[in-house]
Amino acid sequence: MYTLKSIPIGETVKVIRLDGQGALKRKIMDMGITKGIKISVKKIAPLGDPIEITVRGYELSIRKADAEKIIVERC
Amino acid sequence: MKIKIALAGNPNCGKTTMFNEMTGSSQYVGNWPGVTVEKKEGKLKNNKEIEIIDLPGIYSLSPYTLEETITRDYLVKERPDVIINIIDATNIERNLYLTTQLLETGIPVILAVNMIDVINKRGDQINLEVLSNELGCTAVATSAVKGIGLEELISKALDTAKKENTKKVSPMFMSEAYGRLSEEEEEQIISNRYELVQQIVEKAVVKKNFNKIDTTSDKIDKVLTNRWLALPIFFVILWAIYYVSIVSVGDATIGWVENLFALLQEGAHSLFSGLGASAWAMDLIENGIIGSIGAIFIYVPQLMILFFFLSLLEDSGYMARVAFIMDRLFRKFGLSGKSFIPMLIGTGCSIPGIMASRTIENERDRKMTIMLTPFIPCGAKLPVFAMFISLLFADHTWIGPTIYLIAIAAVIFSGIILKKTKLFAGDPAPFVMELPTYKLPRLKGVVIHMWDKAKSFIKKAGTIIFAACAILWLLQNFSFSGYVGPDAIDQSILAQFGNAVKWIFIPLGFGDSWAAPVAAITGLIAKEVVVATFASVGSTVPIVFSQVTGFGFMLFTLFAAPCFAAIGAMKREFGNWKWTFFAIGYQTGLAYVMALLVNLIGGLIFKGTDVVKKVSLDIGLMEQASEGDVVSFNIVYAIFIAIIVIGLIIGIASKIRSSKDYASVSKAVASESVASEEN
Numbered sequence: 001m002y003t004l005k006s007i008p009i010g011e012t013v014k015v016i017r018l019d020g021q022g023a024l025k026r027k028i029m030d031m032g033i034t035k036g037i038k039i040s041v042k043k044i045a046p047l048g049d050p051i052e053i054t055v056r057g058y059e060l061s062i063r064k065a066d067a068e069k070i071i072v073e074r075c
Numbered sequence: 076m077k078i079k080i081a082l083a084g085n086p087n088c089g090k091t092t093m094f095n096e097m098t099g100s101s102q103y104v105g106n107w108p109g110v111t112v113e114k115k116e117g118k119l120k121n122n123k124e125i126e127i128i129d130l131p132g133i134y135s136l137s138p139y140t141l142e143e144t145i146t147r148d149y150l151v152k153e154r155p156d157v158i159i160n161i162i163d164a165t166n167i168e169r170n171l172y173l174t175t176q177l178l179e180t181g182i183p184v185i186l187a188v189n190m191i192d193v194i195n196k197r198g199d200q201i202n203l204e205v206l207s208n209e210l211g212c213t214a215v216a217t218s219a220v221k222g223i224g225l226e227e228l229i230s231k232a233l234d235t236a237k238k239e240n241t242k243k244v245s246p247m248f249m250s251e252a253y254g255r256l257s258e259e260e261e262e263q264i265i266s267n268r269y270e271l272v273q274q275i276v277e278k279a280v281v282k283k284n285f286n287k288i289d290t291t292s293d294k295i296d297k298v299l300t301n302r303w304l305a306l307p308i309f310f311v312i313l314w315a316i317y318y319v320s321i322v323s324v325g326d327a328t329i330g331w332v333e334n335l336f337a338l339l340q341e342g343a344h345s346l347f348s349g350l351g352a353s354a355w356a357m358d359l360i361e362n363g364i365i366g367s368i369g370a371i372f373i374y375v376p377q378l379m380i381l382f383f384f385l386s387l388l389e390d391s392g393y394m395a396r397v398a399f400i401m402d403r404l405f406r407k408f409g410l411s412g413k414s415f416i417p418m419l420i421g422t423g424c425s426i427p428g429i430m431a432s433r434t435i436e437n438e439r440d441r442k443m444t445i446m447l448t449p450f451i452p453c454g455a456k457l458p459v460f461a462m463f464i465s466l467l468f469a470d471h472t473w474i475g476p477t478i479y480l481i482a483i484a485a486v487i488f489s490g491i492i493l494k495k496t497k498l499f500a501g502d503p504a505p506f507v508m509e510l511p512t513y514k515l516p517r518l519k520g521v522v523i524h525m526w527d528k529a530k531s532f533i534k535k536a537g538t539i540i541f542a543a544c545a546i547l548w549l550l551q552n553f554s555f556s557g558y559v560g561p562d563a564i565d566q567s568i569l570a571q572f573g574n575a576v577k578w579i580f581i582p583l584g585f586g587d588s589w590a591a592p593v594a595a596i597t598g599l600i601a602k603e604v605v606v607a608t609f610a611s612v613g614s615t616v617p618i619v620f621s622q623v624t625g626f627g628f629m630l631f632t633l634f635a636a637p638c639f640a641a642i643g644a645m646k647r648e649f650g651n652w653k654w655t656f657f658a659i660g661y662q663t664g665l666a667y668v669m670a671l672l673v674n675l676i677g678g679l680i681f682k683g684t685d686v687v688k689k690v691s692l693d694i695g696l697m698e699q700a701s702e703g704d705v706v707s708f709n710i711v712y713a714i715f716i717a718i719i720v721i722g723l724i725i726g727i728a729s730k731i732r733s734s735k736d737y738a739s740v741s742k743a744v745a746s747e748s749v750a751s752e753e754n
Contacts, residue, residue: 023139030135047403
């Protein structure tokens with residue numbers, strides 16, 4: 001079990017749980033990050049934060065602090 | 076019968092293009108009541124009975140964000156006759172998630188499967204029949220850009236709207252939309268929706284090449300957000316925009332408009348003197364009316380050029396990358412990655428800067444940006460600095476750059492402080508942002524965007540701002556007994572007012588005469604008017620300043636409430652007067668405190684030296700002061716280079732840190748896999 005924050009560029013992982021609550025959790029889920037979905041980490045911004053991920057066939061930018069709330073496993 | 080059609084869909088799904096195609100020139104852009112979210116309405120091109128409402132671009136109908144709340148309330152309370160739900164066919168899964176929620180409102184939905192041309196080009200296939208059977212609503216393939224399917228879409232929407240609509244809002248939608256569900260229930264509902272969508276997509280969509288996402292866009296992105304190239308490319312693009320719209324072409328247009336209004340003034344002069352009008356009536360028309368309008372309209376061409384470029388950035392998809400690149404730096408002081416653009420534009424003129432803050436999605440970040448952008452010294456403040464520098468600091472070349480540094484420090488400091496106040500406090504908003512694929516912007520869309528902005532500014536300028544300028548003209552040229560004219564400003568109502576309030580400025584060191592308070596007020600018309608006021612006051616009474624109080628006055632001018640035109644822009648972007656007054660109050664308050672500190676601390680440090688010796692300003696030199704004196708080198712380049720260096724340092728530091736992180740992660744992974752092999 002890892003958080004999405006710690007996943008190196010190029011890796012693909014599967015979401016197993018979402019921590020956090022309220023608006024943040026809802027926003028993450030609304031964007032399609034739900035249990036069981038595969039995410040691949042694409043890029044880190046030039047200043048080291050946020051990161052770019054691919055989920056459900058599109059690109060999403062997410063801050064590391066928020067990515068920490070996404071619990072994933074390797075697949 | 077009047078029919079209301081609402082357009083709903085995700086951001087970047089082609090909704091705006093669709094709206095423009097449907098309504099032609101009949102659209103009206105405003106704000107939703109009380110909030111700063113754009114509201115667009117229009118009439119169908121060939122049938123004026125049909126009203127089209129462009130709802131904000133949203134991903135969901137959750138109760139958490141402003142745009143989503145507005146859309147939801149509109150749908151539940153106003154009940155449009157039909158919703159056209161535009162979905163980006165190239166990103167169908169996430170787009171259909173909103174569809175599942177729209178269907179729960181019970182309002183008839185027509186699905187516009189947009190960007191079908193891109194799908195065909197890729198060789199993918201979408202089975203519309205399966206899609207509409209599974210979802211229970213009509214689906215039409217469209218391409219708003221190419222004009223495909225629009226007629227069919229509208230006729231199907233009208234057919235559906237005319238049928239009686241008996242469906243009710245689903246109770247689950249209501250309890251969800253108004254936040255009455257537990258966290259677990261909410262999570263379950265979202266998962267169910269996405270599962271449903273996944274199943275439908277599996278049945279209806281055949282992808283030719285499953286793993287291949289838009290590769291051209293990927294290639295562009297590899298360069299534009301490259302770890303080392305991203306910042307330099309960003310600054311080159313910004314520099315180019317800045318150079319064209321503020322410095323070269325933009326500055327030239329200011330000259331043209333000024334000449335145009337000078338011609339109008341001359342024409343009016345000869346016309347009315349020929350008619351034998353009295354001196355005050357002529358002055359009213361020439362300076363009070365034509366002059367005031369001119370002071371505002373000189374910005375319009377510059378504004379339009381600037382918004383042309385900004386729309387280009389927005390429509391191409393680069394603006395999202397700007398936020399991606401700059402986010403880390405700017406969020407440290409309560410701003411967004413996108414705040415950089417308004418601030419940079421603010422070095423030319425605050426008005427387009429404030430209006431450019433529109434592109435910031437987060438309400439709090441946007442308000443903070445609107446409030447702090449006027450701190451950046453704009454082009455109109457330069458003559459004021461130039462005057463003081465040439466009259467008081469002739470040999471001190473460091474004064475000009477210092478002013479810019481103080482301005483930047485004030486932005487950062489204010490951001491950090493304000494972030495902690497009640498108004499900006501609360502949970503940090505999540506920064507989860509789609510990075511749309513790059514698109515070639517369409518000229519038509521960009522031009523419409525540009526014209527919308529210019530139109531709204533002209534409207535404001537023509538009413539509130541003009542009225543404020545005209546009233547100020549009256550106060551400046553009339554005594555209580557009648558017209559006195561610009562040469563006898565010392566007898567005007569404004570001068571008497573200045574005399575009455577000058578005690579306020581005594582702690583700041585420039586309350587000796589009424590010139591400073593009056594100049595502070597006339598500066599509201601346009602900041603360069605401060606120089607003209609000093610010149611006309613100075614010709615009747617001596618104005619005295621020491622170096623310390625002169626520096627204090629420059630800082631006061633820098634931070635105090637901006638000109639009426641900028642205040643108007645602030646009001647428009649805030650959407651209410653409460654925030655506008657709060658911002659003006661904060662700006663003027665900070666200006667007062669800064670000038671006070673300069674006077675007190677400067678007075679102590681330099682006690683007894685020439686620096687605090689008051690001298691009378693030499694009026695003869697006043698209007699000759701050149702703006703070149705303010706900055707001996709181009710400050711904008713210096714700021715650019717400084718930020719690139721800071722960016723590179725942060726980039727290198729995080730590279731080192733993250734490679735450490737990865738090392739520990741891969742170690743952990745390695746040991747885990749070893750452990751599992753042993754088992």
